[in-house]
Amino acid sequence: MTTKNQIDFEAIIRERHSVKHFDPTFQLQKEEIIELLDLANQAPSSWNLQHWAFLTIHDQAAKEKLLPIAYGQKQVVEASVVIAILGNLKANENGEAALGPAVTAGFMPQKVKDTYIEQIEHAYANYSGLPREAAVLNSSLAAMQLMLAAKGRGLDSCPIGGFNYGELVNVFNVPDHLIPIMLIPIGKAAIPAYASTRIPVEQSITWNGFE
Numbered sequence: 561m562t563t564k565n566q567i568d569f570e571a572i573i574r575e576r577h578s579v580k581h582f583d584p585t586f587q588l589q590k591e592e593i594i595e596l597l598d599l600a601n602q603a604p605s606s607w608n609l610q611h612w613a614f615l616t617i618h619d620q621a622a623k624e625k626l627l628p629i630a631y632g633q634k635q636v637v638e639a640s641v642v643i644a645i646l647g648n649l650k651a652n653e654n655g656e657a658a659l660g661p662a663v664t665a666g667f668m669p670q671k672v673k674d675t676y677i678e679q680i681e682h683a684y685a686n687y688s689g690l691p692r693e694a695a696v697l698n699s700s701l702a703a704m705q706l707m708l709a710a711k712g713r714g715l716d717s718c719p720i721g722g723f724n725y726g727e728l729v730n731v732f733n734v735p736d737h738l739i740p741i742m743l744i745p746i747g748k749a750a751i752p753a754y755a756s757t758r759i760p761v762e763q764s765i766t767w768n769g770f771e
């Protein structure tokens with residue numbers, strides 16, 4: 561069965577493209593940005609630790625500071641806002657804040673929460689690569705969700721990985737436990753994005769194991 565929502569959502573997926581030229585006169589209000597980030601914040605994450613942070617670069621002066629960091633990519637000054645998606649290397653410390661309210665609301669038994677907290681602490685203490693991998697993996701889900709949420713509201717975006725990570729940290733005083741993942745300018749396209757194609761999906765599918 562195909563529902564109207566399904567059609568609309570599929571159109572959002574297919575019509576999102578990486579816009580290179582934004583209308584600099586179009587401005588999003590803070591409330592609208594918060595609503596978009598709240599939608600991104602609904603992304604799934606391992607143990608629901610919500611490994612992301614959103615550095616929101618909205619003032620024109622702040623966007624100008626970002627321009628050389630993004631190697632002159634004009635989207636970062638022309639878009640209404642740039643969200644620097646950051647990944648939290650200490651997401652294990654979110655355990656109580658993330659899971660406690662679910663217990664209070666009756667969504668999760670206390671025993672399940674206690675087990676999760678034990679698992680989280682064990683994993684973060686014993687697997688040295690995990691904090692970074694989990695930060696990148698889970699924050700990327702929030703990043704994708706943000707771009708789709710924006711498109712769903714008639715807005716455009718462009719994921720940007722081409723920027724100087726160290727300089728972003730220095731110039732915007734990003735704390736040590738947060739790592740840059742990507743920049744996402746959001747606004748209204750001034751010029752439509754270049755059309756893009758995909759390798760046919762059949763070439764990416766393997767059924768039931770590799771030979």
Ligand SMILES: Cc1cc2nc3c(=O)[nH]c(=O)nc-3n(C[C@H](O)[C@H](O)[C@H](O)COP(=O)(O)O)c2cc1C
Pocket residue numbers: 576577578579580633718719720721722723742753754755756
């Ligand atoms: C992690 C990542 C980094 C990217 N970095 C840049 C970038 O620095 N500048 C840019 O213009 N586009 C960047 N892109 C956009 C890609 O070029 C674009 O997604 C791809 O060509 C497919 O086009 P589409 O998004 O319009 O379908 C990036 C995309 C991703 C996912």
